Every structure is written in C-alpha cells, then in structure tokens.
Amino acid sequence: MLGELIAEEQGEITSVRVLSTDGGHAVTEASIQAAGTLLGAPVKEMGTYESVTRADGTLFGEGQGIVTSAEGETATWHGSGVGHFTDAGGINWRGAIFYETAAPSFTRLNGLAAVFEFDTDEAGKATARIFAWI
Numbered sequence: 001m002l003g004e005l006i007a008e009e010q011g012e013i014t015s016v017r018v019l020s021t022d023g024g025h026a027v028t029e030a031s032i033q034a035a036g037t038l039l040g041a042p043v044k045e046m047g048t049y050e051s052v053t054r055a056d057g058t059l060f061g062e063g064q065g066i067v068t069s070a071e072g073e074t075a076t077w078h079g080s081g082v083g084h085f086t087d088a089g090g091i092n093w094r095g096a097i098f099y100e101t102a103a104p105s106f107t108r109l110n111g112l113a114a115v116f117e118f119d120t121d122e123a124g125k126a127t128a129r130i131f132a133w134i
Contacts, residue, residue: 001133001134002115002131002132002133002134003131003132003133003134004131004132005129005130005131006038006039006109006112006114006130006131006132007036007037007038007039007043007114007128007129007130008036008037008127008128008129008130009034009035009036009037009043009045009126009127009128010034010035010036010125010126010127010128011032011033011034011035011036011045011125011126011128012032012033012034012124012125012126013030013031013032013120013124013126014031014032014033015030015031016028016029016030016031017029019050025052025053025054025055026052026053027050027051027052027053028050028051029048029049029050029051030048030049030051031046031047031048032045032046032047032048032049032065032126033045033046034047034126034128036128038067038069038075038106038109039105039106039108039109041069041070041105041106042069042070043067043068043069043070044067044068045065045066045067045068046065046066047063047064047065047066047077048063048064048065049061049062049063049064049079050062050063051083057085058082058083058084059082059083059084059085059091059093060080060081060082060083061080061081061082061083061093061095062078062079062080063078063079063080064076064077064078064079065077067099067106069103069105069106071105073101073103073104073105073106074101074103074106075099075100075101075103075106075109076099076100076101077097077098077099077100078097078098079095079096079097079098079116080095080096081093081094081095081096081116081118082094082095086121088121088122089121089122090119090120090121090122091119091120092117092118092119092120093116093117093118093119093120094115094116094117094118095115095116095118096113096114096115096116096133097114097115097116097130098112098113098114099112099114112132112133113132113133114130114131114132114133115130115131115133116128116129116130116131117129117130
C-alpha cells in the first residue's frame with residue numbers, strides 16, 4: 001500500500017546518449033539534476049539511468065543517484081521502473097527506489113522500499129513524487 005509522500009522534486013534532463021542499438025532495441029543513458037524535498041528537508045539531486053526500448057514500445061530502466069541536503073548530508077539511491085511514451089513526447093516512469101545513507105536526518109530511508117512517479121515532458125523538464133511503500 002502507498003504510504004507517506006517522502007519526496008517531491010522538479011528538475012531537468014541534462015544529457016542523453018545512445019549506448020547501443022543492437023538487435024533493434026535502443027539503449028540510452030540519461031542524467032538528471034533536480035531540487036525539491038526529501039523527508040521535508042530541501043535537497044538537490046543528481047542521477048543517471050539507463051533504459052532499453054522493448055519490443056512493445058515501453059521502456060525498462062535502472063538508475064542510481066545521490067541526494068544532498070543544504071547541510072551536506074547525502075543519501076544514495078538505486079531504482080528501476082517501466083516507462084511509457086506520452087502523446088506529447090515525454091515519458092512517464094513508474095517504479096521502485098531504494099536508499100542508503102549514514103546521514104542522521106535520512107537514516108529512516110535505510111531499509112525502506114519506496115515507489116516513484118517520474119514524468120518528463122518533450123523539453124526534458126522532469127517532476128518526481130516518491131512514496132513510502134508500506
């Protein structure tokens with residue numbers, strides 16, 4: 001069941017590159033930068049994810065990143081999800097994310113499974129919402 005909203009962010013895709021087109025399935029890598037809140041604290045985030053276009057036109061992606069608070073505390077994350085292209089040229093992603101940290105203000109994230117909504121528009125602007133999965 002979805003629980004508490006633990007993070008909200010807005011940002012943009014900062015780079016995209018093609019890694020492979022073997023077998024007719026494009027594999028791309030995208031990097032993001034975002035700002036928002038995590039457990040109520042203002043944060044900045046950097047992340048990179050790799051996605052493969054599947055035969056049915058959907059995407060499967062995996063990524064990792066780092067979140068930094070204004071005080072310099074950090075948490076890293078790993079996630080995976082499924083994406084769908086929108087009619088407007090963006091991508092809507094849904095998936096799971098897992099955090100790891102030694103930072104006192106973020107230790108609650110250790111051992112927590114979370115689910116995310118990550119949406120991009122045709123211009124590369126991104127919004128994310130992350131919920132605790134309880």
